[in-house]
Amino acid sequence: MIAKTPKPPYYAxxxxxxxxxxxxDYHEIGALMVELAKKQQGFLGIESARNDLGVTVSYWxxxxxxxxxxxxxxxxxxxxxxxxxxxxxxxxxxxxxERDYGTEIN
Amino acid sequence: MIAKTPKPPYYAxxxxxxxxxxxxDYHEIGALMVELAKKQQGFLGIESARNDLGVTVSYWxxxxxxxxxxxxxxxxxxxxxxxxxxxxxxxxxxxxxERDYGTEIN
Numbered sequence: 001m002i003a004k005t006p007k008p009p010y011y012a013x014x015x016x017x018x019x020x021x022x023x024x025d026y027h028e029i030g031a032l033m034v035e036l037a038k039k040q041q042g043f044l045g046i047e048s049a050r051n052d053l054g055v056t057v058s059y060w061x062x063x064x065x066x067x068x069x070x071x072x073x074x075x076x077x078x079x080x081x082x083x084x085x086x087x088x089x090x091x092x093x094x095x096x097x098e099r100d101y102g103t104e105i106n
Numbered sequence: 107m108i109a110k111t112p113k114p115p116y117y118a119x120x121x122x123x124x125x126x127x128x129x130x131d132y133h134e135i136g137a138l139m140v141e142l143a144k145k146q147q148g149f150l151g152i153e154s155a156r157n158d159l160g161v162t163v164s165y166w167x168x169x170x171x172x173x174x175x176x177x178x179x180x181x182x183x184x185x186x187x188x189x190x191x192x193x194x195x196x197x198x199x200x201x202x203x204e205r206d207y208g209t210e211i212n
Contacts, residue, residue: 001159002122002197012120012201014163016108016153016208047122049155053107055163057120083209091108091208095118095201102122102197103189 003045005059008097010044011066015056017090026086029078040069059097066094109151111165114203116150119172121162123196132192135184146175165203172200 019026037043037058042065048056060066069075082090125132143149143164148171154162166172175181188196 001124002195005199008199012118012199014118014120014203016163018107047159047161049157049159049161051155051157053153053155055153055155055161057122057161057163087209089108089209091206093111093114093118093203093206095203097120097199097201100197100199103193103195 001047002102003047003057003059005044005097005100008100010097011060011062012095012097013058013060013066014093014095015054015058015090016093017054017056018052018088019050019054020086020088022085024085025081029081033075033078036072036074037069040072041065042068063094107153108208109153109163109165111150111203111206114206116203117166117168117172118201118203119164119166120199120201121160121164121196122199123160123162124158124194125156125160126192126194128191130191131187135187139181139184142178142180143175146178147171148174169200 034046037046042061044059044061046056046058048054060069140152143152148167150165150167152162152164154160166175
């Protein structure tokens with residue numbers, strides 16, 4: 001469940017959000033977007049947790065991969081519903097991972 | 107609860123972890139570390155969520171601020187207990203936030 005990413009450098013997209021109470025299609029489309037992201041070139045992994053605040057970090061090989069995923073039609077439509085229906089507030093941060101360390105076992 | 111960070115560039119430390127079942131002092135020291143981090147020069151904010159996986163992202167002005175916090179004695183002792191007692195597995199990623207966007211309301 002901790003993403004097994006390659007040696008840096010690579011990129012992280014940090015998506016932080018607060019939800020509305022609207023559950024309509026939220027879990028279904030969320031799961032679909034994860035499946036779709038996994039198929040994108042340059043996708044390296046994803047980590048996600050939610051209490052009140054949700055923090056989802058996806059990892060990508062480079063900015064080009066992030067841009068392609070951002071332009072994916074299904075992803076665009078999902079983000080539009082997200083902004084209108086599911087998220088009260090959100091922030092996206094695009095960051096270049098320069099260094100990492102930790103335990104090897106998952 | 108979504109961190110109000112300044113305009114990029116700034117840094118993110120992404121801490122991803124899986125817990126053991128050892129609860130001894132975990133919440134107390136965790137809360138203490140957040141309070142202590144907030145007092146460090148260059149600290150910009152923190153976002154955290156946990157289900158099975160925990161994802162905590164702290165934001166910092168620069169690498170020097172991250173290094174100072176890493177060398178803080180109380181933080182060192184807490185990390186040592188974390189490795190021995192609280193975390194089955196973890197990963198730390200240090201990343202430079204190059205771009206961010208989102209809603210303004212929290």
